[in-house]
Amino acid sequence: MMLSLEGVTKTYRVGAFGTATLTAVDDVSLDLVPGEVVSLIGESGSGKTTLGRTVLGLLTPTRGRITLDGAPARPGKAYYRHVQGVFQDPFSCYNPVFKADRVIKMIKDEYFPGVAASEWEGRIEKSLKDVGLDPGQVLGRYPHQLSGGQLQRLLIARALLLDLRYLVADEITSMLDASTRIDVLNLLADLKSRGLGVLFVTHDLSLGNYISERAVVLYRGQVVESGPTAAVFGNPLHPYTIKLLSSVPRLTARWDGGDPAVPAVEVSAGPSTLVEEEPGHLVRRSGTTLTRSVS
Amino acid sequence: MTLRVDDLRVHYRTLRGEVKALDGVSFGVGDGEILGLAGESGCGKTTLGKSLIRMDGRMRLAGGTVSLDGAELPIGDDRRMNPFRFKRVSLIPQYSMSAMNPTRRIGRMITELLASRGESVDTAELERRLDLVELPRDILGRYPIELSGGMKQRMVMVISTLLDPSLLIADEITSALDVSTQKAVARTLVEFRDRGFVRSMIFITHDISLTYQIADTIMVMYAGRLAEKAPASVIVSEPRHPYTRMLISSLPEVGVRHAERRLSGIPGRPPALLDPPQGCRFRDRCPLAFDRCAEDPPPIEVAPGHHVACWKA
Ligand SMILES: Nc1ncnc2c1ncn2[C@@H]1O[C@H](COP(=O)(O)OP(=O)(O)OP(=O)(O)O)[C@@H](O)[C@H]1O
Ligand code: SF4
Ligand SMILES: [Mg+2]
Numbered sequence: 117m118m119l120s121l122e123g124v125t126k127t128y129r130v131g132a133f134g135t136a137t138l139t140a141v142d143d144v145s146l147d148l149v150p151g152e153v154v155s156l157i158g159e160s161g162s163g164k165t166t167l168g169r170t171v172l173g174l175l176t177p178t179r180g181r182i183t184l185d186g187a188p189a190r191p192g193k194a195y196y197r198h199v200q201g202v203f204q205d206p207f208s209c210y211n212p213v214f215k216a217d218r219v220i221k222m223i224k225d226e227y228f229p230g231v232a233a234s235e236w237e238g239r240i241e242k243s244l245k246d247v248g249l250d251p252g253q254v255l256g257r258y259p260h261q262l263s264g265g266q267l268q269r270l271l272i273a274r275a276l277l278l279d280l281r282y283l284v285a286d287e288i289t290s291m292l293d294a295s296t297r298i299d300v301l302n303l304l305a306d307l308k309s310r311g312l313g314v315l316f317v318t319h320d321l322s323l324g325n326y327i328s329e330r331a332v333v334l335y336r337g338q339v340v341e342s343g344p345t346a347a348v349f350g351n352p353l354h355p356y357t358i359k360l361l362s363s364v365p366r367l368t369a370r371w372d373g374g375d376p377a378v379p380a381v382e383v384s385a386g387p388s389t390l391v392e393e394e395p396g397h398l399v400r401r402s403g404t405t406l407t408r409s410v411s
Numbered sequence: 412m413t414l415r416v417d418d419l420r421v422h423y424r425t426l427r428g429e430v431k432a433l434d435g436v437s438f439g440v441g442d443g444e445i446l447g448l449a450g451e452s453g454c455g456k457t458t459l460g461k462s463l464i465r466m467d468g469r470m471r472l473a474g475g476t477v478s479l480d481g482a483e484l485p486i487g488d489d490r491r492m493n494p495f496r497f498k499r500v501s502l503i504p505q506y507s508m509s510a511m512n513p514t515r516r517i518g519r520m521i522t523e524l525l526a527s528r529g530e531s532v533d534t535a536e537l538e539r540r541l542d543l544v545e546l547p548r549d550i551l552g553r554y555p556i557e558l559s560g561g562m563k564q565r566m567v568m569v570i571s572t573l574l575d576p577s578l579l580i581a582d583e584i585t586s587a588l589d590v591s592t593q594k595a596v597a598r599t600l601v602e603f604r605d606r607g608f609v610r611s612m613i614f615i616t617h618d619i620s621l622t623y624q625i626a627d628t629i630m631v632m633y634a635g636r637l638a639e640k641a642p643a644s645v646i647v648s649e650p651r652h653p654y655t656r657m658l659i660s661s662l663p664e665v666g667v668r669h670a671e672r673r674l675s676g677i678p679g680r681p682p683a684l685l686d687p688p689q690g691c692r693f694r695d696r697c698p699l700a701f702d703r704c705a706e707d708p709p710p711i712e713v714a715p716g717h718h719v720a721c722w723k724a
Contacts, residue, residue: 159589160589294619294661295657295677297676302676322663323663326663349665359591361665363591363594365594366665367620367623368664370624371594
């Protein structure tokens with residue numbers, strides 16, 4: 117079962133009378149396959165969240181299409197059985213007056229009304245254990261009584277109750293401390309090895325590098341570089357990717373005195389295309405120029 | 412030594428009792444030093460920063476002393492602190508970007524701020540500093556809302572150091588910024604120190620990789636106490652406190668192939684500070700804990716400038 121994005125574009129009308137348009141996502145194509153994490157990397161305003169929400173059917177693309185197993189994705193029960201999202205602020209996904217068990221019961225009411233209560237309990241127990249939570253410890257609690265990491269895992273557990281194939285994870289660790297963040301990342305890695313496909317949306321390059329097989333770098337709504345994570349991070353070719361990577365603080369090296377000679381990011385409005393520079397490694401080049409040698 | 416803090420205790424008054432947010436913290440910041448203050452959410456970083464400039468109504472100084480440039484800093488006395496604020500100690504608060512008054516043009520805001528301290532604007536100097544941080548001079552005629560995140564942050568930095576304070580406290584000022592802007596802002600802080608706009612600095616962040624880039628010394632706090640303090644490179648490459656070690660080894664990095672190597676986090680959570688447990692606060696998460704840890708480990712100097720509060724260090 118493959119989740120495909122073909123030429124997905126999302127524009128918004130802006131300005132006083134909706135006279136101008138803003139292209140938040142510009143002609144993005146990408147495939148998600150089972151058992152693979154794709155990180156969608158971009159800074160604020162790059163369109164990564166818009167794209168994630170489009171995949172979840174929360175926004176309708178202006179152009180292009182999203183298909184699951186060849187069939188057009190339509191938001192609705194059939195689609196959400198297989199494709200779910202988890203977001204940055206786990207507290208906002210919860211009604212604070214509902215305890216965790218109630219939040220989970222809503223899944224049963226909606227998707228599995230016919231399942232017997234005893235069997236349902238078994239399923240809950242299993243999915244909580246799959247995300248490393250102790251059912252007795254979390255079920256009777258209100259959201260504010262859980263830590264950020266516990267809540268994030270609870271939301272993933274809830275998604276797992278469905279016949280989940282793909283998870284869109286949008287900045288899910290950015291509210292967590294370093295000491296708990298890695299557990300949530302490792303949980304995604306476990307689920308991946310059991311066949312889940314994950315679209316991991318993040319602004320944090322080190323997390324993308326840790327978790328994903330493939331990386332897609334977005335800049336102003338466009339894919340500027342994509343490919344195997346090792347290629348994108350180890351041999352970045354687009355000036356924007358190079359600039360991002362040189363800005364990431366590392367424990368292995370201090371920023372040196374001067375900035376490396378980073379080529380200016382081209383902001384050419386003209387036509388540009390994605391060029392395959394190495395097998396599977398695509399880089400955006402403006403129409404007229406450049407086939408830079410791979411160093 | 413610019414700043415000396417001894418056995419500082421600051422509590423929050425709540426209906427359920429006093430939250431012991433700072434429970435006996437001692438350290439110094441040398442002249443020209445940038446001290447990076449790191450630790451998990453809730454360990455007391457913001458409380459420490461605020462204590463050195465303005466306690467809010469729910470905070471109470473429960474003990475300890477602070478000196479600035481060799482003289483007492485009367486942190487427990489709101490009125491006596493007034494002559495120090497902004498002139499001698501300046502704070503860029505967490506979420507300061509949204510804290511700028513939106514209804515005032517920036518130039519006017521600066522004039523009013525300085526007037527309230529009995530000072531007037533040295534326009535030439537202000538413009539020189541705007542040039543330095545690459546902000547256009549006409550920014551003074553704009554409203555805060557017209558600025559991007561990075562511009563706002565640089566503007567706040569210029570404003571809060573206009574009177575060349577001895578100490579600047581910067582609380583998570585880069586956390587909401589994109590990486591490239593974050594780098595520019597962090598480097599500007601170093602430049603401010605190098606040019607003497609501030610003598611010394613406390614740079615608060617939960618991001619150790621970032622603080623390592625600009626700090627001379629890093630202090631790691633845990634649950635209202637000091638866990639470890641050492642030169643930045645020592646904290647990163649030879650940490651001695653189990654908490655620091657586990658924290659450092661839980662950080663994914665670019666430039667590292669993680670495929671074969673899983674990192675691990677720290678199980679559990681820090682203790683509640685309403686009624687903190689006796690002994691080492693890290694005890695119930697610490698793999699090295701032993702009987703002795705039921706007693707408080709005092710910070711000891713294991714090497715020059717390297718302080719660790721752990722019985723095993
Ligand atoms: N107004 C308050 N009333 C009661 N407790 C408070 C209050 N403000 C903070 N605390 C508590 O004091 C402790 C220290 O909080 P502080 O904000 O200093 O942490 P921090 O290290 O700055 O965290 P973060 O990284 O999340 O900014 C925490 O346990 C917190 O819950
Ligand atoms: S004092 Fe004991 S419990 Fe605390 S960090 Fe050291 S070994 Fe661990
Ligand atoms: Mg804080």
